[in-house]
Amino acid sequence: xxxxxxxxxxxxxxxxxxxxxxxxxxxxxxxxxxxxxxxxxxxxxxxxxxxxxxxxxxxxxxxxxxxxxxxxxxxxxxxxxxxxxxxxxxxxxxxxxxxxxxxxxxxxxxxxxxxxxxxxxxxxxxxxxxxxxxxxxxxxxxxxxxxxxxxxxxxxxxxxxxxxxxxxxxxxxxxxxxxxxxxxxxxxxxxxxxxxxxxxxxxxxxxxxxxxxxxxxxxxxxxxxxxxxxxxxxxxxxxxxxxxxxxxxxxxxxxxxxxxxxxxxxxxxxxxxxxxxxxxxxxxxxxxx
Ligand SMILES: C[S@@+](CC[C@H](N)C(=O)[O-])C[C@H]1O[C@@H](n2cnc3c(N)ncnc32)[C@H](O)[C@@H]1O
Numbered sequence: 001x002x003x004x005x006x007x008x009x010x011x012x013x014x015x016x017x018x019x020x021x022x023x024x025x026x027x028x029x030x031x032x033x034x035x036x037x038x039x040x041x042x043x044x045x046x047x048x049x050x051x052x053x054x055x056x057x058x059x060x061x062x063x064x065x066x067x068x069x070x071x072x073x074x075x076x077x078x079x080x081x082x083x084x085x086x087x088x089x090x091x092x093x094x095x096x097x098x099x100x101x102x103x104x105x106x107x108x109x110x111x112x113x114x115x116x117x118x119x120x121x122x123x124x125x126x127x128x129x130x131x132x133x134x135x136x137x138x139x140x141x142x143x144x145x146x147x148x149x150x151x152x153x154x155x156x157x158x159x160x161x162x163x164x165x166x167x168x169x170x171x172x173x174x175x176x177x178x179x180x181x182x183x184x185x186x187x188x189x190x191x192x193x194x195x196x197x198x199x200x201x202x203x204x205x206x207x208x209x210x211x212x213x214x215x216x217x218x219x220x221x222x223x224x225x226x227x228x229x230x231x232x233x234x235x236x237x238x239x240x241x242x243x244x245x246x247x248x249x250x251x252x253x254x255x256x257x258x259x260x261x262x263x264x265x266x267x268x269x270x271x272x273x274x275x276x277x278x279x280x281x282x283x284x285x286x287x288x289x
Contacts, residue, residue: 001035001053006044012058016065025068025075032079034061072210084131089161091129094153096219098131101250101276102195106135108248108274108283109191119143120190123240125178125233126150128219130158132193137162137171145171148181151218178229179236189241194233195250200226203252226252227259234262241288248285256281 017026030036035055044052054061068075074097076082082091084098085106091097113120119142124133127147137145149155155173162171174181182189199220204212211220222228230249237247247268251259256273263271268286276282 001055002057003051003053004058006048006050006052009052009054009058010044010048012062016062019065020069021065021075026065028075028079028081028083029061029064029068032081033064072208072213074210074214077214082129084129085135087131087134087161087165089129089131089134090157090164092153092157093214094151094216095129095157096215098129101278101282102132104274104276105132105193105195105248105250105283106139108285109136109193110139112246112285113140113191115139117143121145121185121188122191122193123182123185123189124148125192125194126196126219126229127158127173128154128195130161130173132195133158133171134162134165136193137168138166141168141170143170146174146181146185147171148174148176148178150175150177151216154216154219178232179240182240186239187242189245191246191248192233192237192241193248196222196229196233198222198226198230198250198252198255200224200252222252226255227262230255230259231262234259234266234268238266238288243289245288246285247288248283250283251281253280253282256284259284 027038033056064078067073068078076091076097077093080090082089082097085103122143122145124147127133127149130147133145133147147158152175155175159173197220199222201224204221230251260271260273263284263286267289269289271286273281274283274285
């Protein structure tokens, strides 16, 4: 641990933020690499005469910040950490950085099943860093879950995250494309969730460099109209869900009505589009018959 005066630190912080970037990313850097939590940071202005302890020196933190600003590399990849709900997850460029809007999926599950639900069996298709499945397996220790991904590297990260976050063993990880890992679970799932790649081809080409140059293409591209994977997931879901089982999907901001139609065409009932916090129809939910 390195000790420096709070005054010196605050002066340095102001200088770094004046170069650009956003405060949220800077906070991630200070917490994950510098060892200064948000709580500690908030208290610094009233502790100006004190010293503070850093895990890395200011030069080291500054070189990471400069790299972030110059190359647009997401700070989460440079620090190897992303915060999501109350989880601190390892991330590398093999996994999508879990997005704040996706956090609402967990609240949708709470709304459907309540916080104290009986035992049930869930699946997450395309787990990436494991965020959704890990949050569910912690919230519902009596549930059993299987989280899948087509990318073995992503699954290794998800598995590490689960082992770091949980002492339970109610979540398994399986590699394979969409429903293939579930061949022996036909008609057995109470709930299936997916935040699949849904960016249309043209939109992908116009994504900011910080996304297109760093995040895995396989986690983002949903084919020509963005619905390639969503279509496959919905069409095959009836084979794997129990009767009255739920399917919850995240979609692109303008796909809600199309996803709703796909669910209705495939005999789903109780179909609903759920808005995210900015009022966008971000999730589609439905029940198989
Ligand atoms: C948008 S990311 C979502 C990651 C994570 N669930 C989240 O919400 O942050 C989509 C994930 O689907 C995976 N994926 C892409 N194609 C797949 C396929 N055919 N079968 C299974 N997973 C796939 C990607 O590797 C990626 O991890």
